[in-house]
Amino acid sequence: MILSAKNLSKSYRNGTKKLSVFKDVSMEVKRGDLITIMGPSGAGKSTLLNILGTLDRSDSGILILDDQNIDALTNNQLAHLRNSFLGFVFQFHHLLPEFTAFENVLLPNQIAGKKDNIQKAEELLNYIGIIDRKDHYPFQLSGGERLRVAVVRALMNETKLVLADEPTGNLDLENANRLIGLFQKINTEFKQAFVITTHNSEVASIGNKQFYLENGTLSQLDSI
Ligand SMILES: Nc1ncnc2c1ncn2[C@@H]1O[C@H](COP(=O)(O)OP(=O)(O)OP(=O)(O)O)[C@@H](O)[C@H]1O
Ligand SMILES: [Mg+2]
Numbered sequence: 001m002i003l004s005a006k007n008l009s010k011s012y013r014n015g016t017k018k019l020s021v022f023k024d025v026s027m028e029v030k031r032g033d034l035i036t037i038m039g040p041s042g043a044g045k046s047t048l049l050n051i052l053g054t055l056d057r058s059d060s061g062i063l064i065l066d067d068q069n070i071d072a073l074t075n076n077q078l079a080h081l082r083n084s085f086l087g088f089v090f091q092f093h094h095l096l097p098e099f100t101a102f103e104n105v106l107l108p109n110q111i112a113g114k115k116d117n118i119q120k121a122e123e124l125l126n127y128i129g130i131i132d133r134k135d136h137y138p139f140q141l142s143g144g145e146r147l148r149v150a151v152v153r154a155l156m157n158e159t160k161l162v163l164a165d166e167p168t169g170n171l172d173l174e175n176a177n178r179l180i181g182l183f184q185k186i187n188t189e190f191k192q193a194f195v196i197t198t199h200n201s202e203v204a205s206i207g208n209k210q211f212y213l214e215n216g217t218l219s220q221l222d223s224i
Pocket of ligand 2: 045046047091165
Protein backbone atom coordinates (compact mmCIF):
# COMPACT_ATOMS: atom_id res chain seq x y z
CA MET A 1 0.00 0.00 0.00
CA ILE A 2 1.39 3.40 -1.01
CA LEU A 3 -1.03 5.48 1.04
CA SER A 4 -3.96 4.82 3.31
CA ALA A 5 -5.93 7.67 4.85
CA LYS A 6 -8.69 6.94 7.35
CA ASN A 7 -11.20 9.48 8.63
CA LEU A 8 -9.02 12.55 8.20
CA SER A 9 -10.67 15.74 9.41
CA LYS A 10 -9.36 19.26 9.24
CA SER A 11 -10.63 22.58 10.50
CA TYR A 12 -9.07 26.01 10.86
CA ARG A 13 -9.61 28.32 13.76
CA ASN A 14 -9.72 32.04 13.11
CA GLY A 15 -10.10 33.75 16.46
CA THR A 16 -13.35 32.40 17.87
CA LYS A 17 -14.62 31.06 14.54
CA LYS A 18 -14.04 27.49 13.49
CA LEU A 19 -14.02 26.61 9.82
CA SER A 20 -14.42 22.93 9.09
CA VAL A 21 -12.69 22.19 5.76
CA PHE A 22 -13.43 18.44 5.53
CA LYS A 23 -14.55 15.57 7.71
CA ASP A 24 -13.83 11.84 7.72
CA VAL A 25 -11.96 11.73 4.46
CA SER A 26 -10.71 8.24 3.61
CA MET A 27 -8.82 7.06 0.54
CA GLU A 28 -6.27 4.50 -0.54
CA VAL A 29 -3.52 4.77 -3.12
CA LYS A 30 -2.06 1.58 -4.55
CA ARG A 31 1.00 1.14 -6.75
CA GLY A 32 0.28 2.43 -10.23
CA ASP A 33 -2.89 4.35 -9.26
CA LEU A 34 -3.61 7.62 -11.00
CA ILE A 35 -6.08 9.37 -8.73
CA THR A 36 -7.81 12.66 -9.45
CA ILE A 37 -9.61 14.90 -6.98
CA MET A 38 -11.94 17.49 -8.43
CA GLY A 39 -13.80 20.16 -6.53
CA PRO A 40 -14.65 23.86 -6.54
CA SER A 41 -12.31 26.59 -5.32
CA GLY A 42 -12.08 26.58 -1.54
CA ALA A 43 -13.31 22.99 -1.19
CA GLY A 44 -10.07 21.95 0.52
CA LYS A 45 -8.14 20.21 -2.26
CA SER A 46 -4.81 21.88 -1.46
CA THR A 47 -5.35 21.37 2.25
CA LEU A 48 -5.99 17.66 1.70
CA LEU A 49 -2.99 17.24 -0.58
CA ASN A 50 -0.73 19.00 1.92
CA ILE A 51 -1.95 16.66 4.65
CA LEU A 52 -1.43 13.57 2.45
CA GLY A 53 2.11 14.85 1.80
CA THR A 54 2.76 15.40 5.56
CA LEU A 55 3.28 19.14 5.03
CA ASP A 56 0.28 19.84 7.24
CA ARG A 57 -1.45 17.79 9.96
CA SER A 58 -5.04 16.67 10.17
CA ASP A 59 -6.93 17.21 13.45
CA SER A 60 -7.87 13.56 13.61
CA GLY A 61 -7.65 10.37 11.60
CA ILE A 62 -4.84 8.07 10.52
CA LEU A 63 -2.40 8.50 7.66
CA ILE A 64 -0.24 5.59 6.56
CA LEU A 65 2.47 6.21 3.97
CA ASP A 66 4.74 3.47 2.68
CA ASP A 67 3.20 1.17 5.34
CA GLN A 68 4.20 3.52 8.16
CA ASN A 69 1.85 5.39 10.45
CA ILE A 70 3.16 8.94 10.21
CA ASP A 71 2.18 9.70 13.81
CA ALA A 72 4.83 7.23 14.93
CA LEU A 73 7.66 8.92 13.04
CA THR A 74 10.17 11.45 14.35
CA ASN A 75 10.71 14.69 12.44
CA ASN A 76 13.86 13.27 10.88
CA GLN A 77 12.11 10.11 9.76
CA LEU A 78 9.30 12.21 8.33
CA ALA A 79 11.75 14.41 6.41
CA HIS A 80 13.42 11.31 5.02
CA LEU A 81 10.07 9.84 3.97
CA ARG A 82 9.16 13.11 2.21
CA ASN A 83 12.43 13.15 0.27
CA SER A 84 12.58 9.51 -0.68
CA PHE A 85 8.94 8.60 -1.16
CA LEU A 86 7.12 11.73 -2.32
CA GLY A 87 7.34 14.15 -5.22
CA PHE A 88 5.43 17.43 -4.99
CA VAL A 89 4.03 19.80 -7.56
CA PHE A 90 2.62 22.73 -5.62
CA GLN A 91 -0.10 25.10 -6.75
CA PHE A 92 2.31 27.94 -6.05
CA HIS A 93 5.42 26.20 -7.24
CA HIS A 94 8.38 26.81 -5.05
CA LEU A 95 11.39 26.91 -7.31
CA LEU A 96 14.51 28.14 -5.57
CA PRO A 97 15.10 31.63 -6.99
CA GLU A 98 18.89 31.54 -6.87
CA PHE A 99 19.13 28.40 -9.02
CA THR A 100 18.47 28.02 -12.74
CA ALA A 101 15.66 25.82 -14.04
CA PHE A 102 18.14 23.02 -14.72
CA GLU A 103 19.72 23.29 -11.27
CA ASN A 104 16.26 23.24 -9.65
CA VAL A 105 15.47 20.05 -11.54
CA LEU A 106 18.66 18.37 -10.32
CA LEU A 107 18.07 19.25 -6.65
CA PRO A 108 16.13 16.08 -5.69
CA ASN A 109 19.03 13.92 -6.94
CA GLN A 110 21.41 15.95 -4.81
CA ILE A 111 19.21 15.89 -1.70
CA ALA A 112 18.96 12.10 -2.05
CA GLY A 113 22.75 11.88 -2.39
CA LYS A 114 22.48 10.42 -5.89
CA LYS A 115 24.50 11.26 -8.96
CA ASP A 116 22.91 13.95 -11.17
CA ASN A 117 20.82 12.26 -13.82
CA ILE A 118 21.49 14.85 -16.49
CA GLN A 119 20.18 12.72 -19.32
CA LYS A 120 16.81 12.17 -17.64
CA ALA A 121 16.52 15.86 -16.74
CA GLU A 122 17.17 16.85 -20.35
CA GLU A 123 14.77 14.25 -21.72
CA LEU A 124 11.93 15.39 -19.46
CA LEU A 125 12.55 19.11 -20.06
CA ASN A 126 12.62 18.42 -23.78
CA TYR A 127 9.42 16.37 -23.69
CA ILE A 128 7.62 19.11 -21.87
CA GLY A 129 8.90 21.82 -24.21
CA ILE A 130 11.20 23.95 -22.06
CA ILE A 131 14.69 22.62 -22.75
CA ASP A 132 15.66 25.95 -24.34
CA ARG A 133 14.81 27.70 -21.05
CA LYS A 134 16.93 25.46 -18.87
CA ASP A 135 19.49 28.14 -17.97
CA HIS A 136 16.84 30.70 -17.03
CA TYR A 137 16.36 31.65 -13.41
CA PRO A 138 12.76 31.36 -12.11
CA PHE A 139 12.16 35.13 -12.45
CA GLN A 140 13.02 34.78 -16.15
CA LEU A 141 10.32 32.13 -16.68
CA SER A 142 6.60 32.49 -17.30
CA GLY A 143 4.19 31.01 -14.76
CA GLY A 144 3.48 28.00 -16.96
CA GLU A 145 7.18 27.44 -17.60
CA ARG A 146 7.91 27.55 -13.88
CA LEU A 147 5.15 25.04 -13.31
CA ARG A 148 6.63 22.68 -15.88
CA VAL A 149 10.07 22.95 -14.25
CA ALA A 150 8.42 22.04 -10.93
CA VAL A 151 6.79 19.02 -12.58
CA VAL A 152 10.09 17.77 -13.98
CA ARG A 153 11.71 18.28 -10.58
CA ALA A 154 8.97 16.18 -8.94
CA LEU A 155 9.55 13.35 -11.41
CA MET A 156 13.34 13.18 -11.15
CA ASN A 157 13.68 10.81 -8.20
CA GLU A 158 11.09 8.30 -9.41
CA THR A 159 9.36 8.47 -6.05
CA LYS A 160 6.53 6.00 -5.49
CA LEU A 161 3.97 8.79 -5.12
CA VAL A 162 3.65 12.18 -6.81
CA LEU A 163 1.21 14.75 -5.39
CA ALA A 164 0.26 17.43 -7.90
CA ASP A 165 -1.93 20.40 -6.97
CA GLU A 166 -3.70 21.80 -10.05
CA PRO A 167 -0.76 21.07 -12.32
CA THR A 168 -2.54 22.29 -15.45
CA GLY A 169 -3.98 25.43 -13.84
CA ASN A 170 -1.56 27.80 -15.58
CA LEU A 171 -1.30 26.11 -18.94
CA ASP A 172 -2.93 26.52 -22.33
CA LEU A 173 -4.77 23.51 -23.71
CA GLU A 174 -1.89 22.13 -25.77
CA ASN A 175 0.61 22.27 -22.91
CA ALA A 176 -1.96 20.98 -20.42
CA ASN A 177 -2.54 17.95 -22.65
CA ARG A 178 1.18 17.40 -22.97
CA LEU A 179 1.65 17.53 -19.22
CA ILE A 180 -1.19 15.11 -18.61
CA GLY A 181 0.28 12.86 -21.31
CA LEU A 182 3.59 12.88 -19.45
CA PHE A 183 1.90 11.91 -16.18
CA GLN A 184 0.07 9.06 -17.90
CA LYS A 185 3.24 7.85 -19.64
CA ILE A 186 5.25 7.86 -16.41
CA ASN A 187 2.40 6.26 -14.52
CA THR A 188 2.19 3.43 -17.05
CA GLU A 189 5.92 2.92 -17.60
CA PHE A 190 7.25 3.27 -14.06
CA LYS A 191 4.10 2.56 -12.00
CA GLN A 192 4.61 5.79 -10.07
CA ALA A 193 1.31 6.63 -8.41
CA PHE A 194 -0.21 10.10 -8.79
CA VAL A 195 -2.76 12.08 -6.82
CA ILE A 196 -3.78 15.10 -8.88
CA THR A 197 -6.19 17.86 -7.89
CA THR A 198 -7.98 19.81 -10.58
CA HIS A 199 -10.91 22.08 -11.46
CA ASN A 200 -11.04 20.58 -14.91
CA SER A 201 -13.32 17.63 -15.64
CA GLU A 202 -11.22 16.54 -18.60
CA VAL A 203 -8.15 16.24 -16.38
CA ALA A 204 -10.25 14.51 -13.71
CA SER A 205 -11.40 11.92 -16.24
CA ILE A 206 -7.90 10.42 -16.67
CA GLY A 207 -7.99 9.00 -13.13
CA ASN A 208 -8.42 5.26 -12.64
CA LYS A 209 -10.08 6.45 -9.44
CA GLN A 210 -11.88 9.78 -9.50
CA PHE A 211 -12.89 11.67 -6.40
CA TYR A 212 -14.98 14.75 -5.80
CA LEU A 213 -14.47 17.02 -2.80
CA GLU A 214 -17.30 19.33 -1.88
CA ASN A 215 -18.97 20.58 1.30
CA GLY A 216 -16.38 18.81 3.43
CA THR A 217 -17.01 15.37 1.96
CA LEU A 218 -14.86 13.30 -0.38
CA SER A 219 -16.77 10.91 -2.61
CA GLN A 220 -15.51 8.51 -5.23
CA LEU A 221 -17.27 9.35 -8.49
CA ASP A 222 -17.06 5.97 -10.16
CA SER A 223 -18.59 4.32 -7.12
CA ILE A 224 -21.57 6.65 -6.59
N1 LIG B 1 -4.33 28.78 7.12
C1 LIG B 1 -5.65 28.91 6.96
N2 LIG B 1 -6.42 29.47 7.91
C2 LIG B 1 -7.76 29.58 7.77
N3 LIG B 1 -8.44 29.12 6.69
C3 LIG B 1 -7.73 28.56 5.71
C4 LIG B 1 -6.31 28.41 5.77
N4 LIG B 1 -5.89 27.79 4.65
C5 LIG B 1 -7.00 27.57 3.90
N5 LIG B 1 -8.10 28.02 4.54
C6 LIG B 1 -9.50 27.90 4.05
O1 LIG B 1 -9.76 26.52 3.87
C7 LIG B 1 -10.53 26.30 2.69
C8 LIG B 1 -9.86 25.30 1.79
O2 LIG B 1 -8.70 25.88 1.20
P1 LIG B 1 -7.88 25.13 0.07
O3 LIG B 1 -6.73 26.00 -0.29
O4 LIG B 1 -7.55 23.76 0.54
O5 LIG B 1 -8.96 25.05 -1.10
P2 LIG B 1 -8.80 24.51 -2.59
O6 LIG B 1 -9.87 23.49 -2.82
O7 LIG B 1 -7.39 24.08 -2.82
O8 LIG B 1 -9.14 25.80 -3.46
P3 LIG B 1 -8.54 26.27 -4.89
O9 LIG B 1 -9.24 25.44 -5.92
O10 LIG B 1 -8.97 27.71 -4.97
O11 LIG B 1 -7.07 26.10 -4.88
C9 LIG B 1 -10.73 27.66 2.06
O12 LIG B 1 -12.04 28.10 2.33
C10 LIG B 1 -9.71 28.55 2.70
O13 LIG B 1 -10.18 29.87 2.82
MG1 LIG C 1 -5.90 24.75 -4.08
